[in-house]
Amino acid sequence: MKAAVLKRPKNLALMDLPRPRCPPGGALIRVEACAVCGTDIKMLDQGHRDLCYPRILGHEVVGRIEEIDRKVQADGRQLRAGELVQVWPGIACGHCHACFRGADNRCRDMKIIGFNIDGGFAEYLALPLPAQSFSEHFGISTALNRLPEEVDPALFTLAEPLACCINGQEQARVGEGDTVLIWGGGPIGALHALLAEMRGAGEILLAERLPGRIREIKRHTSARVIGWFSGNREEGQDPFEEAERTILSETDGRGVDVILTATPEVKIDQRQMRLLAPGGRICIFSGPQPGDYEGMIDLRSMHYLEQTITGAYGCSSRQNRMAASLLESGGIRANWIITKRADLARISDAFEHSSRRAGLKSVVCAV
Ligand SMILES: [Zn+2]
Ligand SMILES: [Zn+2]
Structure with missing residues (x-):
């Protein structure tokens, strides 16, 4: 064969x-x-x-x-x-x-x-x-x-x-009325968006920068696509700044209930935690690159804000x-x-x- x-x-x-x-x-x-x-x-x-x-x-x-x-x-x-x-x-x-x-x-x-x-x-x-x-x-x-x-x-x-997305969303307890942020609009980001919608998410924000993918996500899901990597790294601009600003203004500064990583390009660090509402959950879905996970997490704010970090494989x-x-x-x-x-x-x-x-x-x- x-x-x-x-x-x-x-x-x-x-x-x-x-x-x-x-x-x-x-x-x-x-x-x-x-x-x-x-x-x-x-x-x-x-x-x-x-x-x-x-x-x-x-x-x-x-x-x-x-x-x-x-x-x-x-x-x-x-x-x-x-x-x-x-x-x-x-x-x-x-x-x-x-x-x-x-x-x-x-x-x-x-x-x-x-x-x-x-x-x-x-x-x-x-x-x-x-x-x-x-x-x-x-x-x-x-x-x-x-x-x-x-x-x-x-x-x-x-x-x-x-099924892997179901696993991730069960881990992160995606449910009725949740505001869900998905990093990445590839096949996994797209499946996450369809599934979050089915599980009753209130609003879905999806960060993607490739035009072909943005077009398809907009056409077939209810996710709101937000800009990402709009800054120019070489010129010292911060590539996440615009996405962060949009996420916080979309949620009146509250942050999102769930973050799902569908790209290895996003690190889970304190900055990411600040996008999370009290009671929020992050699911590390995409396998982090070696060396990508030494960011410090503020355990005190996790305690006071009752936040959860989980993973799915x-x-x-x-x-x-x-x-x-x-x-x-x-x-x-x-x-x-x-x-x-x-x-x-x-x-x-x-x-x-x-x-x-x-x-x-x-x-x-x-x-
Ligand atoms: Zn696979
Ligand atoms: Zn066994």
Whole structure:
């Protein structure tokens, strides 16, 4: 089969590999669509904490079951060859403290496809579903979500990133009437905006500077786009000043209830905390760059203002299921976020589209 293999940072090669076998107790998936994530770009550029080489990347996968263990079920029914499924990329142990409490993305033995085991930028994906990863009593798969036959597989590659946003917004308790600030209007910022709207946020401010992205966000979400990086750093101007001024004037100086970082360009420091209203929550969603987190936080004001700093990494299988059903029901309308499709032979175009950041999401689709 054809597969795109990352041999080391900056070296992504299309290779012919033997077709993987169906793992015992697991599934072999013929990939229909696999989206490029910001993390894939980061892995290509500089590697990643959880990545082992050489590796087939890709963790936002939709495919058709080629072969599957008889025991594996979804929605109480046995999954069969030929069915279309969306894949939760985690392989969790199913019996540790975190798994037991439903936070299986924090499983101590977590393996992630496209990180520790081969992912979806290939014709086939071998998905180990160890007996523990679905309930032994019910045989329900936590990793595979059955999809209706008529859907666009590419759209459902957004289930995983949407689920990560659900995780972030659950951590930050985004709810009715909240004023939410989103730093960054890429695919994740866009999904955060749609989700915050669905969760009843009162006002959504989104800071973005790329015109193509601003246009799409304005067209498809209710977020108010605010200026950012308007100052010229070289001339000693402060790039955040305008954004800060707008945020404080929009909220009568009160600040916002929730801040979600959807770009690594924003540091969490005291300055960021000053944009937060009493009772406000910040979710460190985008992975901070090494060396980016030594800013001092005033713990006294956190105490008096009852503020929370939280983080989110990945998503649980429950959040992944919820995301897939929101896309299916139209509760979240996100097809506009896909701005590029390419086949596996042109995967470099898909990566290029994502790293150039002119559009939003690119998806590698089967021909
Ligand atoms: Zn991702
Ligand atoms: Zn576990």
